[in-house]
Each structure stands twice: as structure tokens, then as C-alpha cells.
Amino acid sequence: MSQTVFCRKYQQELEALPFPPLPGKKGRDLQASVSKRAWEEWQALQTRLINEKHLNMLDPAAREYLTDQMERFLDNRETDQAEGYVPPEQ
DSSP, X not given: OOOEEEETTTTEEEEBOSSOSSSHHHHHHHHHHOBHHHHHHHHHHHHXXXXXXXXXXXXXXXXXXXXXXXXXXXXXXXXXXXXXOOOOOO
């Protein structure tokens, strides 16, 4: 049986992340409050943002931008979207 967590994005008990997604306290906090489903969705958006906006992950400003977008996404606030992205049909 997998662990569950009360997901701050979906406001319900969902499958937990198996390990902290980031190092340190921030990673532990995310593991305790974000579901595996929400984290996987964030990773997909993050990848689109990095690619579309040509972000250099060595640039501290780019990392700060992504951290802000992550918090906005996980708190159900409006986030930037990759322009021209068309989600695949289900």
C-alpha cells in the first residue's frame, strides 16, 4: 500500500511522493504537502516552460522564475503557459 498525503493542489488525499523532490527542507515540505499526481503535472509544465522560454537553468533568475511558477501552480493560482502548446487529445 502506498503512502498518501493531503495534496495542497487538489485538496484531497492522494498518493504521496516516494521521496523529496528537492534537497533540504523545501523538498521535505513538498513531499509532505504535494501528491505524486500534482508533482508529475508540475514537471510537465516546468519542461514546457523551460523549452518554450529557452531558460538556462544555470541562471539564478531562471531558477527563481521556475520556483515562483511552481508555487503558483501548486497553490492553484494562474501560471505562465508555453505559447503555442496544444495538449494532446485524450
